[in-house]
Amino acid sequence: MDHIPVIDFGSFESDPKAVAAAVRSACESIGFLYLTNFGIPQSEVERAFSLSAEFFDQPLEEKRKEEISSNNLGYVGMRKEILDPGVQKYGDTKECFNFGKLVDGKPVQVLPSVIAENQEFMGKFSMDCHKLCGKILQAFAVAMEINDEDGGIHYFEDRHKYTGQCGSVLRFLKYPKGDNADPTETVRAGSHSDYGSITLLFQNGIPGLEVQASRTNWISAPIIPGAVLVNIGDQMEYWTGGRFKSTKHRVVFLPEHAKYDRYSIAYFCQANNEVLLNAIPSPLTTGEKVNVDKATMTAGEYLQERLNRTYEFVAAA
Ligand SMILES: O=C(O)CCC(=O)C(=O)O
Numbered sequence: 001m002d003h004i005p006v007i008d009f010g011s012f013e014s015d016p017k018a019v020a021a022a023v024r025s026a027c028e029s030i031g032f033l034y035l036t037n038f039g040i041p042q043s044e045v046e047r048a049f050s051l052s053a054e055f056f057d058q059p060l061e062e063k064r065k066e067e068i069s070s071n072n073l074g075y076v077g078m079r080k081e082i083l084d085p086g087v088q089k090y091g092d093t094k095e096c097f098n099f100g101k102l103v104d105g106k107p108v109q110v111l112p113s114v115i116a117e118n119q120e121f122m123g124k125f126s127m128d129c130h131k132l133c134g135k136i137l138q139a140f141a142v143a144m145e146i147n148d149e150d151g152g153i154h155y156f157e158d159r160h161k162y163t164g165q166c167g168s169v170l171r172f173l174k175y176p177k178g179d180n181a182d183p184t185e186t187v188r189a190g191s192h193s194d195y196g197s198i199t200l201l202f203q204n205g206i207p208g209l210e211v212q213a214s215r216t217n218w219i220s221a222p223i224i225p226g227a228v229l230v231n232i233g234d235q236m237e238y239w240t241g242g243r244f245k246s247t248k249h250r251v252v253f254l255p256e257h258a259k260y261d262r263y264s265i266a267y268f269c270q271a272n273n274e275v276l277l278n279a280i281p282s283p284l285t286t287g288e289k290v291n292v293d294k295a296t297m298t299a300g301e302y303l304q305e306r307l308n309r310t311y312e313f314v315a316a317a
């Protein structure tokens with residue numbers, strides 16, 4: 001498939017089979033899909049983008065007050081993350097802020113003041129993202145024909161409890177204009193696959209995301225107003241025996257975009273830490289990609305391993 005399909009998610013409740021069939025076709029080919037009518041009001045997404053701009057507009061000293069640590073939460077500065085360590089000369093040209101969740105109305109991390117003033121909103125937005133992921137996971141279970149006695153439509157959702165221990169994160173991203181370390185280097189975020197189950201991505205204003213449709217062919221993931229982009233992560237690829245594709249993607253700036261800041265917001269949905277990466281009870285798992293080494297690994301362990309690799313050069317610095 002050389003394009004990313006757009007699927008109307010509004011009819012999932014009334015016609016789950018038809019929506020799941022469209023979702024399955026996208027997941028088995030390009031591993032990316034856009035959803036419209038996905039249930040999160042546009043006003044909420046816009047508020048999140050304004051808050052993100054407000055946060056990143058602050059002086060660096062302010063942002064660095066709550067820097068990321070081993071919990072994967074907090075501020076990540078420019079070039080601190082390197083998504084394609086074998087290839088990139090420099091760390092990614094981006095800064096990020098990772099938010100966890102609220103437990104009993106309280107954040108699980110020390111929040112910078114701009115975010116703390118809006119913590120209730122952040123908690124709601126992250127929970128809404130998680131709920132949407134739960135619905136998408138229902139569509140995946142229907143698509144993978146999981147029997148009722150094995151958990152049926154709730155098979156994946158039950159392994160992604162918001163209240164459980166998991167590494168799910170809401171992330172604000174900013175790719176600042178014209179700040180490439182090397183002007184011939186157009187890659188802002190290196191080629192990578194995502195680590196978790198599914199990722200939601202909200203884009204705003206400036207495009208730049210590219211998806212690897214084949215080894216030699218990168219296609220752009222344009223901004224579709226009112227749609228959210230969804231992609232498969234590595235763990236879903238393991239569970240589905242390689243049927244669902246965790247496709248590589250990267251962020252590049254075309255010359256005409258280099259003079260603008262680009263903002264995006266991602267929600268990385270992770271399974272609960274203890275969930276094993278073994279094959280799911282589905283008649284469709286082919287087994288060819290089921291990695292025997294990973295079958296005894298948990299979602300929490302896999303996430304930690306990938307995060308260690310992403311931040312390896314920070315540890316070495
Ligand atoms: O900012 C984007 O458009 C994509 C970000 C991304 O792929 C990631 O952070 O994993």
Ligand SMILES: [Fe+2]
Binds near residue numbers: 193199249
């Ligand atoms: Fe990604």
